[in-house]
Amino acid sequence: MFPMIIQAPMAGGATTPELVHAVSTAGGLGFLAAGYLSSAQLEEQISKTKALGTNSFGVNLFVPNEQSKLDEEVKTYERTMQELAEQLGTEAGIPRYSDDEWDEKIRFLLTLDIAYVSFTFGCPSKETIELFQQKQTKTIVTVTTLVEAQFAIKQGADGLCVQGLEAGGHRGSFEANQARATQKPLRELLSEIREVSELPLIASGGIMDGREIKELIALGAAAVQLGTAFLCCPESGASPLHKESLQNGSFTETALTHAYTGRPARGLANSFMQEHEDAPPAYPELHYLTQPIRKKAVQDRDTHVAAMWAGVNFSHVRVMSAGDLVKLLYQEAQE
Numbered sequence: 209m210f211p212m213i214i215q216a217p218m219a220g221g222a223t224t225p226e227l228v229h230a231v232s233t234a235g236g237l238g239f240l241a242a243g244y245l246s247s248a249q250l251e252e253q254i255s256k257t258k259a260l261g262t263n264s265f266g267v268n269l270f271v272p273n274e275q276s277k278l279d280e281e282v283k284t285y286e287r288t289m290q291e292l293a294e295q296l297g298t299e300a301g302i303p304r305y306s307d308d309e310w311d312e313k314i315r316f317l318l319t320l321d322i323a324y325v326s327f328t329f330g331c332p333s334k335e336t337i338e339l340f341q342q343k344q345t346k347t348i349v350t351v352t353t354l355v356e357a358q359f360a361i362k363q364g365a366d367g368l369c370v371q372g373l374e375a376g377g378h379r380g381s382f383e384a385n386q387a388r389a390t391q392k393p394l395r396e397l398l399s400e401i402r403e404v405s406e407l408p409l410i411a412s413g414g415i416m417d418g419r420e421i422k423e424l425i426a427l428g429a430a431a432v433q434l435g436t437a438f439l440c441c442p443e444s445g446a447s448p449l450h451k452e453s454l455q456n457g458s459f460t461e462t463a464l465t466h467a468y469t470g471r472p473a474r475g476l477a478n479s480f481m482q483e484h485e486d487a488p489p490a491y492p493e494l495h496y497l498t499q500p501i502r503k504k505a506v507q508d509r510d511t512h513v514a515a516m517w518a519g520v521n522f523s524h525v526r527v528m529s530a531g532d533l534v535k536l537l538y539q540e541a542q543e
C-alpha cells in the first residue's frame with residue numbers, strides 16, 4: 209500500500225517540500241506536516257511539493273481535542289512564562305484554544321487528489337475517513353495504545369501508524385493527557401496490535417538504521433516512519449541549533465514533557481523541562497503561550513529553553529542528503 213520507508217511529518221518547520229520531494233524521489237514516502245499551518249500555508253506547501261515534481265506524498269493533520277478546563281492553572285503558568293519571557297527579552301504569547309483550522313483543511317484536502325492523509329492526536333469520524341476513501345486517498349491513523357488501534361480500525365482507517373514511546377516529537381495519543389502507564393515501547397505495542405489486526409501497520413519511534421527496519425518488518429510492520437533520522441539532512445528545516453544539539457554530544461538524553469505545548473512530547477532533555485514539570489496539560493493553550501519564548505531561545509542559541517524534539521536514539525543521527533539516507537536505509541534493510 210505504501211513504500212517501506214516513510215519520512216515522518218514534522219510540524220513546526222522541520223518538514224519542508226524539499227525534504228518530502230527528496231525522500232519520495234529516492235523511493236520513500238514523504239509526508240507534509242499540516243499541524244500549526246494555516247490552510248493557506250498548507251496550500252502553498254502542497255503546490256511547492258508538486259512544483260518540485262512529486263505527486264505521491266502524504267499530508268498529516270492534527271485532530272482537534274476538546275478545550276481544557278484548566279483556566280486557573282493556565283493563568284498561573286502564564287505568569288511564570290511572562291517572567292521567563294521578560295528575562296529573555298521577549299513577551300509570552302496569549303494562551304488560546306484552536307482547532308488548527310480542521311474543517312478548512314479537510315475541505316481543502318478533499319478538493320485535491322492526495323495519495324495519503326494521516327491523522328495524529330485522535331481519530332476522525334467514519335464520514336471523514338470515507339470522504340477521503342471516495343477520493344482514493346489512503347487514510348492512516350496514528351495510535352499509541354491497543355485501545356486506540358481498535359477504535360481506528362472500527363472507524364475504517366486504511367492503515368495505522370503505531371507510535372512507540374521512543375518516538376521524538378508529540379505523542380499522538382487520542383487523550384491529550386495520556387496516563388504514563390498506558391505508554392508502551394514500539395516492539396511491544398506493534399506485537400499487540402498485530403495480533404488483533406490485518407491492517408498495514410507503520411512502525412514508528414526510535415528507528416535510525418536499516419537493521420532495525422528489517423527487524424520491525426519481520427515483526428509484522430508493513431512500513432516504518434522515521435522522524436529524527438531526517439532532522440539533520442540539508443533538506444530538513446530544523447534550526448541550526450537543533451541540528452547541532454543532536455550531533456555535538458552536549459545532550460545525552462531525551463525526556464517527555466508537556467511544559468512547552470500542554471501535550472507530552474519527546475525532546476532533548478533540558479532545564480526548561482525539569483523546571484516546569486508542574487505545567488498544566490492544556491493543549492494547545494500552552495503551545496501559543498510558549499511559542500515566542502521558544503522562538504527567542506532559538507535565536508539566542510539558548511539550549512536550556514529551546515524545544516528540540518528528538519527520539520531516544522538521536523545520537524545515531526546521520527548527516528547526509530535525504531535521498532542518500534533513504535537509499536542507504538533500503539540497502540541496510542536488505543543486508
Ligand SMILES: Cc1cc2nc3c(=O)[nH]c(=O)nc-3n(C[C@H](O)[C@H](O)[C@H](O)COP(=O)(O)O)c2cc1C
Nearest residue numbers: 216218219328375376377413414434435436517519
Ligand atoms: C521534530 C518532530 C516533529 C514532529 N511532528 C509531528 C507531526 O506534526 N505529526 C505527526 O504525526 N508526528 C510528528 N512527529 C512524530 C513522528 O511522526 C514520529 O512518530 C517520530 O518522529 C518517530 O520517532 P523518531 O523521531 O525517533 O523517528 C514529530 C517528530 C519530530 C522529531
